[in-house]
Amino acid sequence: MSTDRSTLTSQEREKTSVFHSWSAQSTINPLMIKSAQGVYVTDEGGKTYLDFSSQLVNTNVGHQHPKVVAAVTEQAKALCTIAPQHGYQSRYRAAELILDHSFDGAAKVFFTNGGTESNEHAVRMAKLFTGRPKTLATYRSYHGGTSTSINLTGDPRRWPNDNGTSGVVHFFGPFLYRSVYNSTTEEEECARALESLENTILFEGPTAFAAIVLETIPGTAGIMVPPLGFLQGVRAICDRYGIVYIADEVMCGFGRTGSWFAHQDHNVKPDLVTFAKGVNSGYVPLGGVVINEAISASFNDRVYPGGLTYSGHPLACAAAVAAIEAMESEGMVENARRVGDEILRPGLEQLAEQHRIIGDVRGLGVFFALELVTDRATKEPLAPYGGSSPAMNEILAACREEGLLIFNNFHRLHVVPPCNITDVEAREGLARLDRALSVADKYYVGA
Ligand SMILES: Cc1ncc(COP(=O)(O)O)c(C=O)c1O
Numbered sequence: 001m002s003t004d005r006s007t008l009t010s011q012e013r014e015k016t017s018v019f020h021s022w023s024a025q026s027t028i029n030p031l032m033i034k035s036a037q038g039v040y041v042t043d044e045g046g047k048t049y050l051d052f053s054s055q056l057v058n059t060n061v062g063h064q065h066p067k068v069v070a071a072v073t074e075q076a077k078a079l080c081t082i083a084p085q086h087g088y089q090s091r092y093r094a095a096e097l098i099l100d101h102s103f104d105g106a107a108k109v110f111f112t113n114g115g116t117e118s119n120e121h122a123v124r125m126a127k128l129f130t131g132r133p134k135t136l137a138t139y140r141s142y143h144g145g146t147s148t149s150i151n152l153t154g155d156p157r158r159w160p161n162d163n164g165t166s167g168v169v170h171f172f173g174p175f176l177y178r179s180v181y182n183s184t185t186e187e188e189e190c191a192r193a194l195e196s197l198e199n200t201i202l203f204e205g206p207t208a209f210a211a212i213v214l215e216t217i218p219g220t221a222g223i224m225v226p227p228l229g230f231l232q233g234v235r236a237i238c239d240r241y242g243i244v245y246i247a248d249e250v251m252c253g254f255g256r257t258g259s260w261f262a263h264q265d266h267n268v269k270p271d272l273v274t275f276a277k278g279v280n281s282g283y284v285p286l287g288g289v290v291i292n293e294a295i296s297a298s299f300n301d302r303v304y305p306g307g308l309t310y311s312g313h314p315l316a317c318a319a320a321v322a323a324i325e326a327m328e329s330e331g332m333v334e335n336a337r338r339v340g341d342e343i344l345r346p347g348l349e350q351l352a353e354q355h356r357i358i359g360d361v362r363g364l365g366v367f368f369a370l371e372l373v374t375d376r377a378t379k380e381p382l383a384p385y386g387g388s389s390p391a392m393n394e395i396l397a398a399c400r401e402e403g404l405l406i407f408n409n410f411h412r413l414h415v416v417p418p419c420n421i422t423d424v425e426a427r428e429g430l431a432r433l434d435r436a437l438s439v440a441d442k443y444y445v446g447a
Pocket of ligand 1: 056144276
């Protein structure tokens, strides 16, 4: 049946025909995008926004990077698609480049279409490898929207999807600013989180767990950089109890922290690393699992019971090859680290001096969070856990008004621009953020 849509605006057409993620459909107000270039996005009305969000923290090389666009175009002309049982150059080339930047002993890459599928498969591999049923994850985490991943997830999006049979056991990772362990130093927080993890394993059954799935730096849940020593402690516990260590680097991998993978700053070797987003900046959907030798070899003579029609899709892999090569040749990973150290951290700390509602600034590279509070002493969040508030809505509206796209989760704003943002652009974004935050200073009630 055809419908006359000629009188509708484009936003009305979007709203009447597209079912949006994680939303009550009647409440959405999508910004209608016309184009994007570099760190800027333009809406259908011609207004330009500086993209401090990298969309969903995925456009690590910025929008429309010419080398990635050219690679996808060339690939489309040569071969758009091929089934996963065949071999293909852009696929093995992408795998080689990913392995070259991965941990020592990384053997193979299994390609998926995104982050959640990567975690599904990593957990499946770990369960088959160990023959064990259960998994561990932290409360402050996001691992994806499909059944295993959403049950690994610690945030409230799990609740309506959790039927209590997933076999995931959650514990609290280290987070000094809102310590559940009453710690006063990073060292205490680190030791207590590790002790809690080990006690959880002992009381659940030391042979129950196949895997622990940890975002190296929890992203959506608040960009909490773990204290040095925590991940090494996790590695030691995994070794003690025969548990597979899965590092979820879907958000923090591929340059975002100023390293190719965030765990590389912690001198630790996971068994499996899941990735997506920054691997090709999302120009074509792609994710995957980097697999160590032992787990990979365990499927040499037995069948791995999993697969995807689009595993290693040529367009996605060609985009990955071009994105990784552009990141290498243009020094984007180093740029991310430098911009974080020289512009974002000092700039955000300066904003915290001007706006009392900023209770905490944390992060590194192009991966920073601002914790917004009504009182620095009580740390009362500007929006409740799992919710929103008029104050947060006012700030987000002001960001849009100022021409700034920013990532928001509950009472937090995340400053997560592309890895190749220039100093001038980063300063411009901070200036826009400064003006937007001014609308909420009135919500501060503390001393
Ligand atoms: C750490 C982490 N893992 C997994 C996912 C899920 O990725 P996708 O949305 O590509 O399925 C995300 C998405 O934001 C993520 O941040």
